[in-house]
Amino acid sequence: MFKEERNDSLFSWTMLGNIQEGRPNLGPKTDVSVYRLMQFTLRDVLIQKFGVELTDNIFFEAGLSAGLHFYNNLVTKRDSYDAFFAQLQELLKDLNVGILRVEKADFEAKTFTVTVAEDLDCSGLPACEESICTYDEGFIAGLLYAHTGEIFDVKEVDCWCSGGRVCRFDVKPGA
């Protein structure tokens, strides 16, 4: 199930398990540093094995898959962009992922600028002139693909690591 060889994705939401049953005392939440410990050690090893570019691609694609499954399993308000963004904002807040804010949205042109404050991946990281939220880029692209069936180009233009205090993502229709 988890360790089968594969060429296509075998991920399913059930792989997350029954957390309530499995963690009756500790519950579904953990410390952000634990999440980051896994993310950055994983990134560290991946870069060693495959280099920065391929590692970024891996994180983007993992985020894309996460966005798709997140949408299909948790997002219920799918009638319009307005309702979708409103629910997404609530979900990310309730799950302590980050504070999503829509700065600009042109639904006809399908261009958006969204920010994520207190982002799970990067808020508080040391400044290093790098945009680190590749997984988030994929996650947003996955959500929008699930919502519209269309490919979007998501680019992080501000990141805590590059000196910002929020992560800002520019979204436009993909090539």
Place this chain on the structure above:
Amino acid sequence: MLNVNEADIDRLTEAIYLLLKGETPTPIALAPGAPENEVTQLTQFINKFIEEYAQFTQAMAALARGNLEFEPPKGHLHALQSMKNLHANLRHLTWKTQQIAKGDFTQQIDFMHDFSTAFNGMTLQLKQAFERIEQQNQTLAEANRVIQEEKEKSDRLLLNVLPARVADELKQTGKTLPELFDDVTVLFSDFVGFTDMSAQIKPELLIDQLNELFTQFDSIIEDNGCERIKTIGDAYLAVCGMPAPNPVHCHNIVKAATEMVAWLKKRNAVSEFQWRIRIGIHTGPVVGAVVGVKKYIYDVFGDTINTASRMESHSEPMRINLSDSAYQRVKEAFLFEERPSCMVKGKGQMRMFFMAE
């Protein structure tokens, strides 16, 4: 030992002085071949600061003017980051407000302290006000629907006693004036032996019978573009050519009369009660007017009505009797037989024509 050029220190001092004075200095030019020393490094840092500070002040000024349509500059200044946060929040608030303006009152602002409380409170108030208005609109719509239904009822009632054109005039102006119509055809009918019949059957049954007969007559009259004016006991008075002019008024009335007789014959063949009518038709001028103030009745007046009545009384059961003036209008369209001229009370000798059976 660091050699410090006094002029370099002056330029640095001037730049800092201008910044403190609220002005934006131009970057300090480094002399070609300037040595890689602490002064050069300080100059480069101050130039970098001047550049980022200039971008920050420009963006901040735009923000202060309410302009949110700019891309915030890059940089690490803490003040710049705070401004970018403010810019992002204001753009987000703008978007949220647009959503609320579109009617989505579920939109909430989070993590903006007092502003969130105030904004969300305002949204809630708007939601409640909107719901109140919606409810009032529904109540109003329901009241309008009832009023409209009542109006339609009263219009229908009005149309039962007044011709449509007269009813419209009365509704729009509150009054109608008597009007002379030069060329109108009048139909008068009467049931033969009605008085005897009324003595033989119960009043309720009699009224039922009359109701059925007159309802059918009304239908025939309406289908032929004519207007029922009134019934007087068992008599039935209808006109054509007024209040709306109709060039084929006589043709329409005659056709309606033939249909009335035909229907009655068919009915008599299967009914327990045998009714027979006499019909008289005459063409001439008529005055139409609404009579009454509270109980409106549209009535017709003039010698033409009396003559039509005389044509009816000189008719025979299940026959249609036309005066000469009516006959002249339709003699080519229907078959007639001329009757011997009759002495008509108050009119003298008159030519009359039966419609051929």
